[in-house]
Amino acid sequence: MAAIVGRAPLRPGTIEREAFGAWVDPHWATMAHLARRLAPAGEWEDVLQEALGAAWRKRGQYDPGRGSPRNWLLAVVADQARKGHRRRRAFDVLEDGAVDDVRADLDLARALRRLTARQRAAIELHYYLGLPVAEVAEVLGCSPGTVKSTLSDARARLRRELGEEYRHA
Amino acid sequence: MPELDLDQRLRDDAARQPEIVPPPLDAALARLDVPARLHTGRVLLAVAACVLLVAGLALALTLATGGEDGATPVGGPSASGLPPTRGSEVLRYVRNTGFDGALLVPGEPRALDVLLPYGTDAGECSVFEPQLVITQDASTVRVRVAGYQYLPKPKPGQDYVGFTCAGAGERAVRVTLDEPLGDRTLRDAIAADKRPVVPGDPADFPSPAHLPAGFHVTAAEPASAAAGRDFASRTYSRGDATLVLEVGPPDADIESPLDHVLRHVDVDGHRATLTGDGSEQVLRWSEGASGRVRQLVYYLGHNYLSVDELVQVAGSLS
Numbered sequence: 001m002a003a004i005v006g007r008a009p010l011r012p013g014t015i016e017r018e019a020f021g022a023w024v025d026p027h028w029a030t031m032a033h034l035a036r037r038l039a040p041a042g043e044w045e046d047v048l049q050e051a052l053g054a055a056w057r058k059r060g061q062y063d064p065g066r067g068s069p070r071n072w073l074l075a076v077v078a079d080q081a082r083k084g085h086r087r088r089r090a091f092d093v094l095e096d097g098a099v100d101d102v103r104a105d106l107d108l109a110r111a112l113r114r115l116t117a118r119q120r121a122a123i124e125l126h127y128y129l130g131l132p133v134a135e136v137a138e139v140l141g142c143s144p145g146t147v148k149s150t151l152s153d154a155r156a157r158l159r160r161e162l163g164e165e166y167r168h169a
Numbered sequence: 170m171p172e173l174d175l176d177q178r179l180r181d182d183a184a185r186q187p188e189i190v191p192p193p194l195d196a197a198l199a200r201l202d203v204p205a206r207l208h209t210g211r212v213l214l215a216v217a218a219c220v221l222l223v224a225g226l227a228l229a230l231t232l233a234t235g236g237e238d239g240a241t242p243v244g245g246p247s248a249s250g251l252p253p254t255r256g257s258e259v260l261r262y263v264r265n266t267g268f269d270g271a272l273l274v275p276g277e278p279r280a281l282d283v284l285l286p287y288g289t290d291a292g293e294c295s296v297f298e299p300q301l302v303i304t305q306d307a308s309t310v311r312v313r314v315a316g317y318q319y320l321p322k323p324k325p326g327q328d329y330v331g332f333t334c335a336g337a338g339e340r341a342v343r344v345t346l347d348e349p350l351g352d353r354t355l356r357d358a359i360a361a362d363k364r365p366v367v368p369g370d371p372a373d374f375p376s377p378a379h380l381p382a383g384f385h386v387t388a389a390e391p392a393s394a395a396a397g398r399d400f401a402s403r404t405y406s407r408g409d410a411t412l413v414l415e416v417g418p419p420d421a422d423i424e425s426p427l428d429h430v431l432r433h434v435d436v437d438g439h440r441a442t443l444t445g446d447g448s449e450q451v452l453r454w455s456e457g458a459s460g461r462v463r464q465l466v467y468y469l470g471h472n473y474l475s476v477d478e479l480v481q482v483a484g485s486l487s
Binding site: 017020021024025028029031032033036045048049052053054056057058061079083086087108110123127128130155158159162 | 175176178179180182183186189190191192194195197198200201267413428429446449466468
């Protein structure tokens with residue numbers, strides 16, 4: 001993929017796309033997992049498709065010196081999920097609704113939703129995708145120390161929301 | 170209550186997540202030339218998959234029901250508007266939950282838009298059927314969300330095992346109070362966080378003194394820690410062009426390392442960064458002393474605004 005990523009061809013053709021697909025393929029399921037966890041309800045496949053498109057367009061920005069392909073692709077997914085939430089805020093119109101049309105969460109899922117976007121992404125990457133702190137930092141584009149403090153803040157928030165006597169790890 | 174390990178609970182929850190079957194990569198690659206439909210609104214919400222939380226594998230929900238048929242559970246409020254049965258399933262009162270926030274409604278002092286979590290049923294899990302329960306007196310308005318679920322009847326001696334969808338969305342349900350909220354305290358009757366809920370007032374959001382002709386406000390949302398929303402926002406539209414004005418704390422949102430910087434511009438004495446791609450442009454800057462971040466997001470329509478026009482709008486924010 002080194003021949004593909006790092007330059008942006010003027011007219012991407014089939015061969016170029018196949019090589020890109022081969023580059024993405026090992027990480028596609030992980031991208032889907034993160035999209036499903038972070039995207040607005042019902043939009044994860046759209047977010048995944050948007051992320052693939054963004055990765056295709058921005059593949060020239062990938063810098064192997066700053067992280068693995070997987071983490072760069074996960075950053076793209078997280079970015080598209082964030083934009084998906086913003087678009088939903090922008091375009092959804094509040095409307096009256098029948099009460100029986102709405103749904104509620106279990107406590108943990110609901111508490112996760114109450115995290116900020118950065119906290120949520122850090123939790124999802126670290127706990128649900130199993131990335132170590134250093135790799136979460138690559139995805140979020142910040143230092144490992146910032147990730148640690150973000151995770152700490154997120155856990156504190158979750159403890160408050162869950163309201164149970166969770167042990168401080 | 171014994172101490173619980175949050176780390177372990179998160180890891181356990183992660184381990185219970187079902188395998189995600191992504192769409193075929195080949196098909197997704199073939200769609201790269203087709204403009205993606207990122208935002209598809211509530212229609213998609215009704216049909217698309219939910220985030221699945223397989224709660225029941227670890228949490229057998231012994232439902233607090235007393236009636237044999239479960240339609241009128243002991244201890245549960247009446248589920249008005251919900252049929253007692255759906256096919257072979259019966260409606261069971263499961264549990265209470267909280268809400269995400271509330272908005273005042275301009276011109277309707279007794280009305281309140283209560284923000285509720287919203288999920289969809291992908292057929293692989295049951296969903297809660299929430300009912301709002303409002304109790305109010307001279308000093309306090311309490312809102313409780315009572316959750317119901319359609320579940321098959323258990324065999325004698327069996328407990329229910331709940332598989333519950335956890336949606337990532339949110340929607341507003343308008344309720345009418347006996348009298349205006351006024352100085353009364355709004356409380357979530359269920360949430361562990363016992364602090365009062367401060368409803369957002371759409372009139373409180375930053376607004377520009379200057380807007381290009383034809384734009385009109387279409388939405389306003391407060392920042393809501395309860396809902397994990399960093400920014401207060403106000404949205405304006407003109408045809409298919411949309412402007413979103415947002416303000417939030419310095420550490421809000423995710424700074425994307427992928428945003429393509431188009432240029433730097435001056436907004437009212439602050440250095441602002443314009444990023445964007447083919448569908449949107451984001452003008453972002455920080456206020457001096459407070460460090461609060463303001464950003465203006467422009468979803469491009471057919472009637473393009475120039476960068477100068479965006480800067481003019483940004484510079485006129487109150």
